[in-house]
Amino acid sequence: MLPDRLGPSYLLFLLILTAIAPRPAAAESVRNFRLTWAVEKTGPVNTEVSGRVTNDARVDAIDVYVTVEGLDDKGKVLARGLTHVSSLIRSSETATFTAKVPVVPGIQSYRALVSSFRFGLGGTSQSP
Numbered sequence: 264m265l266p267d268r269l270g271p272s273y274l275l276f277l278l279i280l281t282a283i284a285p286r287p288a289a290a291e292s293v294r295n296f297r298l299t300w301a302v303e304k305t306g307p308v309n310t311e312v313s314g315r316v317t318n319d320a321r322v323d324a325i326d327v328y329v330t331v332e333g334l335d336d337k338g339k340v341l342a343r344g345l346t347h348v349s350s351l352i353r354s355s356e357t358a359t360f361t362a363k364v365p366v367v368p369g370i371q372s373y374r375a376l377v378s379s380f381r382f383g384l385g386g387t388s389q390s391p
Contacts, residue, residue, distance in 0.1 A: 293376065293377050295318065295319050295320035295324075296316055296317065296318060296319065296320075296324070296327075296377045296380075297316070297317040297319055298314055298315070298316055298317075298329070298375050298376070298377065299314050299315050300312050300313065300314025300315075300331070300373070300375040301313060301314065302373060303361070305366065306366070307366065308365065308366060309344075309363040309364060309365060309366060310333070310363070310364045310365075310366055310370075310373075311361055311362070311363055311364075312331045312344070312361070312362050312363075312364060312373055312375065313359065313360065313361045313362075314329070314359070314360055314375055315357050315358070315359050315360070316329060316348050316349075316352065316357065316358050316359075316360060316377060317355075317356070317357040318352040318353065318354055318355065318356055318357075319355070320354055320382060321354055322354055322382045322383065323351055323352065323353050323354055323382070323383060324351070324352045324380045324381070324382060325350065325351055325380065325381050325382070325383050326347075326350060326379065326380060326381060327347075327348040327349050327352050327358065327377060327379070327380045328345060328346065328347055328348060328377070328378050328379040328380065329345070329346055329348050329360050329362060329375055329376065329377055329378060330343055330344070330345050330362075330375070330376055330378035331343070331344045331345075331346075331362040331364050331373055331374070331375045332364070332373065332374045332375075332376075333364050333365075333367060333370035333372075333373055334370065334371060334372050334373065334374055335369045335370065335371055336369075336371045341367045341369055341370050342364050342365045342366075342367040342370065343364065344362040344363045344364035344365070345362065345378065346360050346361065346362040346363075348360040362375070
């Protein structure tokens with residue numbers, strides 16, 4: 264237990280630390296991206312879906328991945344394709360992608376979403 268004189272100071276320290284601590288990109292941060300996509304071609308094994316990702320955030324997006332899902336008529340995911348879009352998409356810039364989704368009977372539509380990224384300062388590199 265903390266002494267009474269240390270308690271309020273300790274709580275203030277924790278409050279400040281919580282306020283300034285870096286936070287991972289939350290799911291709601293995905294709203295900072297705009298995606299457009301279209302089915303380019305379908306073969307016997309894969310369907311290629313190509314599109315563009317625009318970073319609408321005020322900071323650079325690093326290691327951006329997109330997942331394209333093949334959906335049935337009820338919205339159930341039948342197949343997925345994952346692709347790395349770019350190591351860096353600067354604020355207000357756009358990058359293109361192509362994802363391959365396995366051909367599965369029953370796919371009626373496709374949905375693309377940014378499935379992984381982090382925000383940070385681009386243009387700087389760090390080595391261990």
